[in-house]
Amino acid sequence: TAASGGGLVAYADSAAESAPEPSQDAPKKKVLVLGTGWAGTSFLKNLDCSRYEVKVISPRNYFAFTPLLPSVTCGTVEPRSIIEPIRRMFEKKSKDVTFCEAECFKIDASKKTVHCRSAVGTNLDGNGDFMLDYDYLVVALGANVNTFNTPGVLEHCHFLKEVEDAQKIRRSVIDCFEKASLPNISEEEKRKALHFVVIGGGPTGVEFAAELHDFLVEDLVKLYPAIQELVKITIIQSGEHILNMFDERIAAFAEEKFQRDGIEVATGFRVVRVSDDLISMKSKSVGEDVSVPYGMAVWSAGIGTRPVIMDFMQQIGQTNRRALATNEWLRVRECEGVYAIGDCATVSQRKIMDDISMVFKMADKDNSGTLTLKEINDVLEDICIRYPQVELYMKSMHMLDIADLIKGAIGDSHKESMVVDIEEFKKALSHVDSQVKSAPATAQVAAQQGYYLAECFNKMEKCKEHPEGPLRMTGESGRHFFRPFRYKHLGQFAPLGGEQAAAELPGDWVSMGHSTQWLWYSVYASKQVSWRTRMLVVSDWTRRFIFGRDSSR
Ligand code: FAD
Ligand code: MG
Ligand code: MG
Ligand code: MG
Ligand code: MG
Structure with a gap:
């Protein structure tokens, strides 16, 4: 290569x-x-x-x-x-x-x-x-959905992946309420029918639980006053916290809000079996089995x-x-x-340590067998394009420039006269590959990848001679090439119900509460793919504000 x-x-x-x-x-x-x-x-x-x-x-x-x-x-x-x-x-x-x-x-x-x-x-x-x-x-x-081969999940749980899934859940929620309203069933059975369990405390599970809770307190309590006391929502999460892909502040805010709302968050439990009326789970710390009766379960524990x-x-x-x-x-x-x-x-991001000798040779313009700080700085931008982990590593270690990275490896020395040989260069970069990260499975990543690949296809002819890679370092500026794909994280929302949301925005920004929900409304309205769907979504929201949700099945 x-x-x-x-x-x-x-x-x-x-x-x-x-x-x-x-x-x-x-x-x-x-x-x-x-x-x-x-x-x-x-x-x-x-x-x-x-x-x-x-x-x-x-x-x-x-x-x-x-x-x-x-x-x-x-x-x-x-x-x-x-x-x-x-x-x-x-x-x-x-x-x-x-x-x-x-x-x-x-x-x-x-x-x-x-x-x-x-x-x-x-x-x-x-x-x-x-x-x-x-x-x-x-x-x-x-x-796909991933059941981790847990017995009974395919047969008894709902998923939330496709439009049909969401429609089925909607019917099933109403079914549970109607069933619990029948005259000939015991209170125990009512409680069971009205126990809604969400397995998986990721963004999807959390958002569903929040929606369900809103539906309950805003609409159903008025329509089913006799049984509203018996309703319970539980989130089962195998990790220590829900929303663990978000900032800790958001996870804490969500857990606190859910506690106030009466949504039970059972962390540290792994579901091991689901039957038609029981969910069995194992506590990670105690190792004990617990079984709970349920009316409806939604599985959103992972993708396969x-x-x-x-x-x-x-x-x-x-x-x-x-x-x-x-x-x-x-x-x-x-x-x-x-x-x-x-x-x-x-x-799969290429590791810089796999190419380290080549990188060294490229940077060593005068073939001296050593690199000066200037030689390294001249190729640093290209290195960071090809191996983004270098930049991420320096950022994570709060290093301002490459000199800091090298100083750490070869001991204290003056910046200007710094000279490194291949062994020292290797040592300086040896931990950098630990920062190789894979992008999450989100719409944001998928859309950026689609956009990027289309650009490559559009430019394919132009780039034919020099397929890709930064050629600037060879002095051939102005040539066309493909830069490697790089994900740009634009932030992430977690709607938490009750007109409140949390958001993680670029630059370590976290925002939570009612105003964030309004930001959510405007971002999601603007992200709609056509004016038709935008109008439909906004009018659905408006209808809900005025008349509440439709509770027919
Ligand atoms: P998909 O969008 O799933 O598209 C796959 C396509 O392949 C579909 O058109 C499907 O019909 C088609 N297909 C399937 N099988 C076949 C086959 N055998 N042959 C031909 N075609 C096939 N991400 C965010 O960034 N923000 C969010 O707020 C967010 N919320 C989410 C909420 C829910 C409930 C879910 C389920 C996901 C959410 N995501 C969110 C994640 C996001 O939806 C996915 O990351 C995204 O859809 C991935 O895009 P994709 O094109 O790879 O797959
Ligand atoms: Mg040199
Ligand atoms: Mg992916
Ligand atoms: Mg899709
Ligand atoms: Mg697709």
Whole structure:
């Protein structure tokens, strides 16, 4: 993996090892996109579709705005308000983009084909299977729920992943209330029917619990006054705190609020079995089994791998992984022409220690066998583009510049006259790779990856000669190249019910309370994919403010 043109990066492992022909008459290359979620639609929106022949496969002919799914579970927002038809989304590109409502069940990378099954029934042959070939494949299939093979979960728990799931939950909540209102059941049975259990204290579980609590205190207490006392909501979390991917202040705020609201948060418990009327869990500290009766349970404890991805990973030798590994340009490792974005993929960041001798040689412009501070500083920006962990490490150690990092390794010395040899250079950077982080499975990451990959596809011709990597250090400025993908975290919300929310914003900013909920409303309204859905969502919110939620099943 020597660098072309003296660049710093392992260019052979690039995104564009085969760019399309520049010639006008050559047939257009075929791009096949699997999935129309956050990653897939973001890719398609930003792709210059006239350059390619684009086909899109998904078993659902709509895009779902998943962050509002918890609001659908209690009727705060109607399901139709958060979905946008795919054909409508790409109406203007319909000349270049074809959509098939089908499920992909096998990817065959050696033949560059994909096997699909129609989602709408059978064709003339009596089965709906067909095959498509591609030049470039964009895998954006998202993730599955993960039950961790816990017995009974598939049969008895609700999930909250798709629009249909949210609709089912909504019906089931009302069912529980109607059941508890029947004349011939005991109080014990009523309590059981009205015990709502959420398994998993991540953002989805927490938001659902908060929605349910609001539904209860704002609407249902008036409609079911006889049984309101018997309702209970429990969140079961295996870790020590809920919302543990957020700042500690947010977790503490949420736990406190839930305590005031009467939502029970059971931390340190792992669910081991679910039967039709009992949830059994084990306390992590005591190791004792506890079983609780419940009326309805929602499982949101983690994400898993779709079977088609699992099968594909097996083919290409990526075993024992949850997600497809790609390089920093989002190309699937060891797989020509295949890219993966969103929840089904993770970027495996190259370690700087694997390339340390090459980096040293690149920086050592005068071939002296040692590096001066100036030599290091000249390539520092390129190093940080290729190995973002260097910057993260310096930040985490509160170091102002690279001189601090090196001083730490070779002992005190004057900044100006600092000179390091390869061993000292290695020592200075030896802990840096500990800062390699994988991006979370969020819509934000998926959308940024889709956008980035589309940019790469749009620039593929221009970058043909110099696929990617910073070439500035070789003095060849102005050349086109692809920078590796880098996730930019724009913050994260946690709606907590009662018109309160918590938010983590860039720059270590935390904001909590009522004003944050208003920020949430405005951000989520602005993020809607069309003016149509924006209007629907805002009018749902308004309707709820005025009339409350609809409690019919
Ligand atoms: P998805 O959006 O899941 O899209 C996958 C696509 O592939 C779908 O179109 C699906 O129909 C299609 N597909 C599935 N199987 C096949 C097949 N066999 N063949 C063809 N197509 C197939 N993230 C945030 O950043 N902020 C939030 O507030 C937030 N809230 C969330 C709330 C909930 C309830 C949930 C479930 C998720 C939330 N997320 C949030 C996470 C976010 O939804 C995901 O990270 C995001 O959807 C990932 O995008 P994706 O394109 O990889 O997958
Ligand atoms: Mg997608
Ligand atoms: Mg989606
Ligand atoms: Mg991912
Ligand atoms: Mg030198």
